[in-house]
Amino acid sequence: MVVIYIKMLKYNATIRIEPNPKCIRIRNKSCEAVTFLYNQTRTNRTHHQKTALALLLSLFLFSRLSLWKMVALERSLEAAMNARIIGSGSETMVLAHGFGGDQSVWDKVLPCLTKHYQVVLFDWTFSGAVKDPNLFDPLKYSSYDAFADDLIALLDELHLESSLVFVGHSMSGMIGCIASIERPQLFNRLILVAASPRYINIDDYEGGFDDATIDGIISSIESDYENWTSNFALLVVDNSDPISVNNLAKCLKRMRHEFAVPLAKTVFRSDKRDILDKVTTPCTIIQTTNDIVVPGSVADYMHKKIKGKSTVEIVNTNGHFPQLTAHLEFLAVLAGVLGFEI
Structure with a gap:
């Protein structure tokens, strides 16, 4: 019996070829199988010829299976x-x-926003709320650009193609900026909530962390994720709101550990300062009075570098999540910028 292991795209497959094969069975890591029967009437084929033919047919069939899965994913964002x-x-x-x-x-903030807008909600593929773990590929999502591509594709699928208000929290702020550059007509306003183009200090730029601190964060995620999630939630959410602290900790714990490590590297080691002067969509930068993740200097830096018209709005709360710990003030900022009543 000959067993050949191959890897195509992101799927692992085992192809089993018997000495006188009449069929080929291909199985990927999702346990989906395809069986192929082929004509065995030519008796003068050598064993090696049969094996080679079987392998070629297997590769063809498996590529068709992988293509089908890719198309299915793209069409069901x-x-x-x-x-x-x-x-x-x-x-x-x-x-x-x-x-x-x-x-x-x-x-x-949803009860208020849904009175004035059609609101689009979704979960990024790394989220613990997403059922299919195959959707998140750490290599693909090693850059914000892949997230921006997903965002644009999702909105296309929803037939939302222009003049949208985009509210992006933290890493999603920069993802929204990238999407606005790729598709300038997509958004008529970017609301960047606790966003940062770079988290590590360099030269005269203050991102909030030095290299050693970021290395320590990633090491803690790798070595003791369960404990890190609880501690991180306490650091980034105002402790005067224990319910929100607990809810964020639960979200973090639901995210797979094998996703958290590469994603943390993507986020905390990102540097998107060079795109800011390409952002022409009007921007509102929302910053809290005390954010351990994003210092106020970052908001000022973004305000100066963004090419389009931008303003900085301060929400009087501690932490990285004004929509959780000061949601009424957060809504008041949105209402003032967008022109609706609370």
């Missing part, structure tokens, strides 16, 4: 990313969560 549209209004607002979260981080 709405379902895969738990996307939904709720609310009323003639305009549409897109809410995008950050590292380790899910769409539940917007729950406190």
Whole structure:
């Protein structure tokens, strides 16, 4: 019996070829199998010829299976990313969560926003709320650009192609900026909530962390993720709101550890300062008075570097999640910028 191991795309497959094969069975890591029967009437084929033919046919069939899976994923982003549209209004607002979260981080502001907008909610593929772990490929998502591509593809699938308000929290702020550069007509306003183009200090830029601190964060995620999630939630959410602290900790714990490590490297070692002067969409930068993740100097830096018109709005709360710990003030900022009543 000959067993050949191959890897195509992101799927592992085992092809089993018997000495006188009449069929080929291909199985990927999702335990989906395809069986192929072929004509065995030519008796003068050598064993090596039969094996070679079987392998070629197997590769063809498996490539067809992989292609089908890729197409299926591309066509079902709405379902895969738990996307939904709720609310009323003639305009549409897109809410995008950050590292380790899910769409539940917007729950406190939804009742108000849905009175004035059709609101698009979704979960990034790394989120613990996403059912299919195969959707997140650490190599693919080693850059924010892949997330921006997903965002654009999702909105295309939802037939939302222009004049949207985008509200991006943390890493999603920069993802929204990238998407706005790739598709300038997509958004008419970017709301960048606790966003940062770079987290590590360099030269005259203050990102908030030095290299050693970032290395320590990633090491803690690798070695003791369970404990890190609890501690991180306490650091980034105002402790005067223990319910929100607990809810974020639960979100973080739901995210797979094998996703958290590469994603943390992508986020905390990112440097997107060079795209800011390409952002022409009007921006509102929302900063809290005391954010351990993003210092106020970052908001000022973004304000100066963004090419389009931008303003900085301060929400009087501690932590990285104003939509959780100061949601009424956060809504007041949005209302003032966008022109709706609370």
